Amino acid sequence: MTQEVDTAPARSAHVTQRAALIGAALVLSLAVATFVGARYGLLLLIGLGFGIVLEGLRFGFAGPWRAMIVRREPGGVFAHLLAIGLVAVVAIPLIASHGTELLGARAPVGFAMVGGAFVFGACMQIVMGCGSGTLVNAGSGNPVSLLALPFFAIGSFAGAFHLLWWTDLGILPVIAFEGMQGTVVTLLALAAVAGLLYFMGKPGSRSMPRRYVVAAVLLAALALANLVVAGQPWGVVYGLGLWGAKGAAAIGMDLSSSGFWSTTGNIERVQNSLLTDVTSLTNLGIIAGAFGVAVWRGGLSTTLPQLPARAWVATVIAGFLLGYSSRLAFGCNVGAFFSGISTGSLHGWAWFAAAFTGAYYGIRLRPVLGLEAR
Amino acid sequence: MTRKITALLLITLMICFVAWDLAASEPVNPFQAPPLLALGSGLAANGAHCAALPSR
Numbered sequence: 001m002t003q004e005v006d007t008a009p010a011r012s013a014h015v016t017q018r019a020a021l022i023g024a025a026l027v028l029s030l031a032v033a034t035f036v037g038a039r040y041g042l043l044l045l046i047g048l049g050f051g052i053v054l055e056g057l058r059f060g061f062a063g064p065w066r067a068m069i070v071r072r073e074p075g076g077v078f079a080h081l082l083a084i085g086l087v088a089v090v091a092i093p094l095i096a097s098h099g100t101e102l103l104g105a106r107a108p109v110g111f112a113m114v115g116g117a118f119v120f121g122a123c124m125q126i127v128m129g130c131g132s133g134t135l136v137n138a139g140s141g142n143p144v145s146l147l148a149l150p151f152f153a154i155g156s157f158a159g160a161f162h163l164l165w166w167t168d169l170g171i172l173p174v175i176a177f178e179g180m181q182g183t184v185v186t187l188l189a190l191a192a193v194a195g196l197l198y199f200m201g202k203p204g205s206r207s208m209p210r211r212y213v214v215a216a217v218l219l220a221a222l223a224l225a226n227l228v229v230a231g232q233p234w235g236v237v238y239g240l241g242l243w244g245a246k247g248a249a250a251i252g253m254d255l256s257s258s259g260f261w262s263t264t265g266n267i268e269r270v271q272n273s274l275l276t277d278v279t280s281l282t283n284l285g286i287i288a289g290a291f292g293v294a295v296w297r298g299g300l301s302t303t304l305p306q307l308p309a310r311a312w313v314a315t316v317i318a319g320f321l322l323g324y325s326s327r328l329a330f331g332c333n334v335g336a337f338f339s340g341i342s343t344g345s346l347h348g349w350a351w352f353a354a355a356f357t358g359a360y361y362g363i364r365l366r367p368v369l370g371l372e373a374r
Numbered sequence: 375m376t377r378k379i380t381a382l383l384l385i386t387l388m389i390c391f392v393a394w395d396l397a398a399s400e401p402v403n404p405f406q407a408p409p410l411l412a413l414g415s416g417l418a419a420n421g422a423h424c425a426a427l428p429s430r
Binding site for chain 1 (some may be wrong): 375378385404
């Protein structure tokens with residue numbers, strides 16, 4: 001009886017809190033749609049969806065890769081491949097038939113691209129957060145990701161600043177699998193990777209958890225919505241680099257000496273509000289969505305970890321390298337791996353191979369750097 | 375200390391960042407915004423993506 005009296009107000013407070021969260025998300029999106037533009041409001045809403053799915057279903061990229069490498073559990077990577085395949089089935093033919101309105105995440109394979117992906121794979125295991133993962137984890141109050149995030153943005157800005165120097169080291173022409181034939185090739189390659197992982201997986205640990213299936217389907221739907229609304233696939237690191245560029249311009253740094261930041265489009269984006277930039281909007285949505293889910297389920301009461309000083313130094317360096325390397329690699333796990341492969345780009349496959357190799361070494365570095373118990 | 379501190383710190387910083395950016399950037403004009411959907415708009419995609427290599 002006493003318990004009922006005690007829990008009723010608490011339940012009511014929870015309902016009020018959750019209603020406020022939903023209301024705040026809708027009001028924010030509506031405000032952006034009204035005062036900036038309908039497309040921008042919708043992109044913020046899509047970003048919120050990404051954040052809610054990733055945090056709500058505890059789905060990411062760094063964790064499943066670690067599970068495969070350390071415990072030979074391929075279920076999470078199966079979910080990545082499923083989501084990518086679902087997007088590819090729609091996106092590759094759609095881009096082929098609407099070539100000017102829709103762009104794929106297509107980039108050249110090159111020396112710096114492969115090296116950048118390797119470094120990114122290692123660093124995403126060090127901080128246990130990739131491009132989207134750093135945003136999600138920071139939004140849900142993870143102090144390691146919170147510290148890594150600004151350095152990720154600075155690194156992304158710096159990597160873009162030097163991008164053309166790195167590509168001068170050698171790149172192939174952009175190679176993309178297009179149309180129906182490209183879709184079939186992509187699906188066959190995804191199936192081949194899934195088969196290889198199944199073969200390498202530990203017997204009894206090869207299934208895909210139900211929440212991963214749900215997450216894969218929802219992520220695919222959101223990624224397709226992103227493509228249809230924005231005209232380009234889901235990405236993360238351009239937006240973070242733009243935040244860094246805005247900061248650099250504010251302190252008087254001359255961006256005209258960069259072949260990347262001095263292009264007309266990039267000059268305009270630095271001058272315009274980040275509420276008109278596609279990836280900035282989805283990034284903001286991911287952070288807010290993850291925050292909302294953390295509040296929703298009371299996840300903010302978790303005590304902060306006690307880490308040694310070298311762990312925080314490693315986080316700063318790894319955060320910077322995540323940003324820098326992802327620009328050389330033409331994307332992170334989202335822009336290159338997820339969106340690259342799902343829109344037919346060969347560089348997405350090269351990124352996957354190099355980053356997965358890097359992840360193997362990043363996992364071994366993590367305890368050495370004091371980021372987990374040895 | 376709990377994650378409440380770090381999460382609220384990030385949200386506060388992001389709100390300040392967006393507010394500063396809105397004040398420092400060109401004014402937004404919803405009447406010049408692109409159509410709701412890029413698909414079917416007839417307009418060339420012109421957003422920026424991390425996979426795009428700028429032409430020299």
